[in-house]
Amino acid sequence: MGQALIGGLLDSGWPPDQITVIDTDPSTGSLLEKNFPQCRICAQAGSAPASAQAVVLAVKPQVIRLVCEQISAHYQSTRPLIVSIAAGTMVRDIGAWLGEEFPVVRCMPNLPVLVRCGTTGLFAGPDVSETQRVLAESILASVGFTLWLEEETLLDAVTAVSGSGPAYFFFLIEAILEAGQSLGLSADQARQLTVHTALGAARLVEQGDQDPHALRRAVTSKGGTTEAALEILEQEGVKKIFAAAIRSAAQKAELLSRSATSPTNNNSSDANK
Ligand SMILES: NC(=O)c1ccc[n+]([C@@H]2O[C@H](COP(=O)([O-])OP(=O)(O)OC[C@H]3O[C@@H](n4cnc5c(N)ncnc54)[C@H](OP(=O)(O)O)[C@@H]3O)[C@@H](O)[C@H]2O)c1
Structure with missing residues (x-):
């Protein structure tokens, strides 16, 4: 998903020297250097510019807490917009792991972002400015259609309708x-x-x-x-079968978000699977 986003940004004219990619795995780093030779590739957040306008978290829900804790200190003074595409991970948790008051936009994209024909639902947390909403939207719009939701719980419906x-x-x-x-x-x-x-x-x-x-x-x-x-x-009764199937997906998305936020969680949900 991360690579699809970088490809979409480059295709839509974002200057490659303004895109820094952080991946801790050296073999993925080498692949990224090959695929995006004009972008800066870093093995840790500390080597990336803290002046970034936005940081996109395109990691699995299992590791997002760790990643937030790893990058928090580096971005504490600049507090860029955080855009998370991790399924089932709530804005308030991301904020808490980063250390509060980071502007956070949570998104639910789908697989056709790979062919720039994705569909993404977005929800903005309380500290996100209008300019940052526009920025988040332009990042996801580079890989397809975008739709803002006014309530975070509606991302469960987005997961059931367009995510799955x-x-x-x-x-x-x-x-x-x-x-x-x-x-x-x-x-x-x-x-x-x-x-x-x-x-x-x-x-x-x-x-x-x-x-x-x-x-x-x-x-x-x-x-x-x-x-x-x-x-x-x-x-x-095919229509009824679809209604039941999509309701079941939404209930599962809600359950996974809730278990990801429970105090005993190890954050192992992956709602998009
Ligand atoms: N795939 C979908 O259709 C879809 C749809 C909607 C939402 N999403 C969400 O998108 C997110 C990414 O999914 P994906 O399918 O693209 O997963 P993925 O292929 O596993 O990509 C995650 C990337 O993050 C890297 N990473 C892991 N730990 C890191 C760290 N500490 N610092 C920096 N980078 C790190 C991984 O490296 P390694 O490979 O070395 O682990 C990998 O390159 C997930 O949260 C998922 O819920 C996916």
């Missing part, structure tokens, strides 16, 4: 292309037809002035092929 969302669409694509193959299409034909249909349908919803329900009605002629398929989906 790519997997629902992968599942649907898998089901449709398998069905296509069972009708005699080759694997490649079924894949191309399904993927392009998914892209086209998403684009119509995104750009058109009709909602998905109206679009669905528009492509369903009385007594036609689409109606025959949709009748089966209705009969089998």
Whole structure:
């Protein structure tokens, strides 16, 4: 995720000499030097400029507490904006591990950031200024669509809808292309037809002035092929199954956030998995 963000920032015109990457693992450091030769790569926060406007925490939730404690002293006098993408880790915990009063934005991106087509929900903690909101948004917007949430608890819904969302669409694509193959299409034909249909349908919803329900009605002629398929989906309660699945993901996200904040935690949650 960190590398996707760096790539997005560079593609959107951020000067590479303004980007410093910190990774404690020497082998990852070498890979970063190869992938981003114009950026500065450091093995510890102490070697990075404390004057940074923003520090992005793109580490696993298991290590974020340790990382906050490691960088806290270095950034104490400058207090840059902290942008965390760690799943299930709350703003107040990050603030407490850093030593309070750091401006913290918590984000929930998703996997398509790898192709600059991500979807990210953002929540700003109490000490974040308007300028810092704009900065956080511009970092995540370099890899896709962004949406601000006014309540942190809504990030559980974001996790369930867009964080885990790519997997629902992968599942649907898998089901449709398998069905296509069972009708005699080759694997490649079924894949191309399904993927392009998914892209086209998403684009119509995104750009058109009709909602998905109206679009669905528009492509369903009385007594036609689409109606025959949709009748089966209705009969089998597919909408209800999706509602239950997404509710279950949101409940899991809430549980993982709560366990990550409990006083006995070792912060081992990973809500995006
Ligand atoms: N992947 C997703 O789809 C997704 C979606 C939403 C949110 N997220 C969140 O994004 C975060 C990163 O996920 P990821 O999948 O990109 O994980 P990842 O591939 O493991 O990347 C984490 C990076 O942080 C490095 N790191 C570990 N400890 C460090 C330290 N003390 N100081 C500096 N760097 C350190 C790791 O190095 P090593 O490899 O040497 O450990 C690794 O390069 C997670 O918190 C996850 O919850 C991920």
